[in-house]
Amino acid sequence: MRVIVEKLQAEHVRLGRLVGLLNLQSCQRTDATAPNIALLVDVLCYLTRFADLAHHVIEDRMVEKLLAKKALAVELGREIETQHQVLIRDGRDLLRDLESAVRGENMSQQLVDSRVRLYAERLRHNMVIEELTLFPAAEQNLSSAEWHEIESSGAYAQPDPLFDATVDERFAELYRVITAEASAAGVHEPFAQDV
Numbered sequence: 001m002r003v004i005v006e007k008l009q010a011e012h013v014r015l016g017r018l019v020g021l022l023n024l025q026s027c028q029r030t031d032a033t034a035p036n037i038a039l040l041v042d043v044l045c046y047l048t049r050f051a052d053l054a055h056h057v058i059e060d061r062m063v064e065k066l067l068a069k070k071a072l073a074v075e076l077g078r079e080i081e082t083q084h085q086v087l088i089r090d091g092r093d094l095l096r097d098l099e100s101a102v103r104g105e106n107m108s109q110q111l112v113d114s115r116v117r118l119y120a121e122r123l124r125h126n127m128v129i130e131e132l133t134l135f136p137a138a139e140q141n142l143s144s145a146e147w148h149e150i151e152s153s154g155a156y157a158q159p160d161p162l163f164d165a166t167v168d169e170r171f172a173e174l175y176r177v178i179t180a181e182a183s184a185a186g187v188h189e190p191f192a193q194d195v
């Protein structure tokens with residue numbers, strides 16, 4: 001069912017924008033209490049709420065179905081699942097430490113910034129691997145019944161709190177920043193609505 005892969009690919013484009021934002025914000029920060037640290041917290045909060053609980057979960061289900069029918073190399077499948085586990089662990093740890101920084105607690109800005117950039121790079125790398133291996137294998141090998149099972153899962157039905165029609169108030173500022181960057185870059189994807 002091509003529509004599911006198209007949805008995941010569209011989410012990759014959006015996640016790619018957040019990867020860019022993570023890199024930009026961590027580079028621009030001059031001290032641990034700079035205002036834009038709140039934006040980093042928002043990005044990590046979104047990623048741990050949506051990418052970890054919906055996007056990666058759907059891909060893990062695709063991996064398991066492909067492995068079960070030997071339509072994906074075991075090494076590749078396990079690598080993608082491990083990448084997701086590392087992203088989930090690091091995302092939560094980073095979110096916790098960034099929230100500490102917002103509260104003004106003592107921490108090394110340099111260390112946090114390098115971890116933010118490493119996290120962003122891991123997410124970018126994970127998406128490239130999936131687009132080169134998982135998505136084509138899934139399109140070629142999963143049956144209609146298997147796609148239907150994936151579509152019926154709770155993860156697939158979970159709304160996107162940043163890019164869906166109704167933007168969660170929690171992410172209003174992040175949404176404003178992303179739409180401003182997109183229009184400055186000449187990106188014309190229809191965004192949900194003005195917040």
Ligand SMILES: [Fe+2]
Pocket residue numbers: 008012055056059126127130
């Ligand atoms: Fe993905």
